[in-house]
Amino acid sequence: MxxxxxxxxxxxxxxxxxxxxxxxxxxxxxxxxxxxxxxxxxxxxxxxxxxxxxxxxxxxxxxxxxxxxxxxxxxxxxxxxxxxxxxxxxxxxxxxxxxxxxxxxxxxxxxxxxxxxxxxxxxxxxxxxxxxxxxxxxxxxxxxxxxxxxxxxxxxxxxxxxxxxxxxxxxxxxxxxxxxxxxxxxxxxxxxxxxxxxxxxxxxxxxxxxxxxxxxxxxxxxxxxxxxxYVQSHPIYTKVKDEPPTRYLKGAQVQNSMIANGCLIEGTVENSIISRAVKIGKGSIIKNSIIMQKCQIGENCVLDSVILDKDVKVESGTIMSGSKDYPYVIRKGTVQGALMKS
CATH class of the missing domain: 3.90.550.10 (Spore Coat Polysaccharide Biosynthesis Protein SpsA; Chain A)
Structure with a gap:
């Protein structure tokens, strides 16, 4: 049948x-x-x-x-x-x-x-x-x-x-x-x-x-x-990418989050979804956010209720925040600087 x-x-x-x-x-x-x-x-x-x-x-x-x-x-x-x-x-x-x-x-x-x-x-x-x-x-x-x-x-x-x-x-x-x-x-x-x-x-x-x-x-x-x-007997398939395990450096803190392969974490991640090959700098705090593939977040940044599309670069010292009803969305491939606070 x-x-x-x-x-x-x-x-x-x-x-x-x-x-x-x-x-x-x-x-x-x-x-x-x-x-x-x-x-x-x-x-x-x-x-x-x-x-x-x-x-x-x-x-x-x-x-x-x-x-x-x-x-x-x-x-x-x-x-x-x-x-x-x-x-x-x-x-x-x-x-x-x-x-x-x-x-x-x-x-x-x-x-x-x-x-x-x-x-x-x-x-x-x-x-x-x-x-x-x-x-x-x-x-x-x-x-x-x-x-x-x-x-x-x-x-x-x-x-x-x-x-x-x-x-x-x-x-x-x-x-x-x-x-x-x-x-x-x-x-x-x-x-x-x-x-x-x-x-x-x-x-x-x-x-x-x-x-x-x-x-x-x-x-x-x-x-x-x-x-x-996500049911073991009925898996969700996707494109396979061979990447190394995520590295958590000294000072990294992660709580209730999903972290994909190939990331480099030095800052704090809470209640967030982090895609492959993301870099989060020392002293940065990521909360209630979705960070897509290959994003680079500098040092001492604060992101709350933010969606970063792929390949976004966030310069050190940048602060961005939205809310659960209106998350702050950054388009693919853009650069966010410390003077672009929201």
Whole structure:
């Protein structure tokens, strides 16, 4: 049964509320949890559910996404049959109001025509969760559903399970029906398909703003949340990088934080998430913050409720602070000096 499912990931979504983190990358490629990208969660869930063919449909700033995923080797998707496929968007007009533009699919209809999987799972790229889709497919088949929408607490997770033949029909008839995506179909009270709702009771959080990104990230520091998301039998895969262990020099203090490999810590880190190859200078205090890859923080700095994107350099003596509701975000590759206090 597990080989009957085709994976389709929509990576075209743009959230204005996340602009500070998506200037140079797509939403799917936004770093999360110190070593992952947002797309790692849905992609790992698909692979763990036995899906062997996954198509990714990107649109905006997808170079970093393609660099992260490569051939799909880290997800065991670099295979002769099926595997990982990229279908960058043609010049679409933004006519789709939901996940999975039928016009985008139509431009790559050969992929669906060649696929032998009987069912397709269409999903967004911005949900942080750990889910097995096999029970969903079994329930969908036993309930004789045409379309199954996955929800949590009554709200859509923007994931849809549909028969591949029906999906192709919806793509081919889009101009006649006026449907631009799956959301249009399930919200149309006049459609003739049997719509089913699958209520997911596990951990699932949608990242659609800086506030939700910060809140969900900080939640990883809670053991109960960590156990729900990172399950040994159902791992979240990501791009492997061979880096040395983190070095803690004299005077370093770390409390309730996640520290990735390759860091050099001389200062104090509390309730924070530190990504790979970050340097934190002597006397600096980092609290309630997210520091992304290869950031360099000088000596005697104070950062509280701050998000530093990749490759940010913070000069010695700099003070920056935000709040849990409005974290202070610094864009990728910028330099923050001591006179730029906030």
């Amino acid at each position: 597990i080989k009957k499912l085709l994976g389709v990931i929509d990576a075209t979504t743009y959230c204005e509320e996340l602009e500070e983190l998506t200037v140079n990358r797509s939403l799917a490629a936004v770093p999360f949890g110190g070593r992952y990208r947002l797309i790692d969660f849905i992609l790992s869930n698909m692979v763990n559910s036995g899906i062997e063919s996954v198509a990714i449909f990107p649109k905006f700033q997808y170079r970093s996404l393609m660099d992260h995923l490569g051939s799909g080797k880290n997800w065991d998707l670099n295979r002769k049959r099926d595997g990982l496929f990229f279908f960058p968007s043609p010049m679409l007009d933004g006519e789709s109001n939901g996940i999975g533009s039928f016009n985008h699919f139509a431009a790559n209809i050969d992929y669906f025509n060649r696929s032998k999987q009987q069912y397709a799972l269409i999903s967004n790229c911005f949900t942080v969760f750990n889910m097995d889709f096999k029970p969903v497919l079994e329930w969908h088949i036993n309930s004789q559903c045409d379309i199954t929408e996955i929800r949590k607490n009554g709200k859509s997770l923007h994931m849809y399970l549909v028969k591949t033949s029906l999906l192709k029909e919806l793509i081919e008839t889009r101009e006649t029906t006026g449907y631009t995506c799956m959301r249009d179909v399930v919200t149309d009270i006049h459609h003739t398909h049997k719509l089913c709702i699958y209520e997911y009771n596990g951990f699932a959080e949608i990242i659609d703003s800086v506030q939700s990104y910060f809140k969900v990230s900080m939640g990883l520091l809670e053991p109960e949340t960590w156990k729900k998301l």
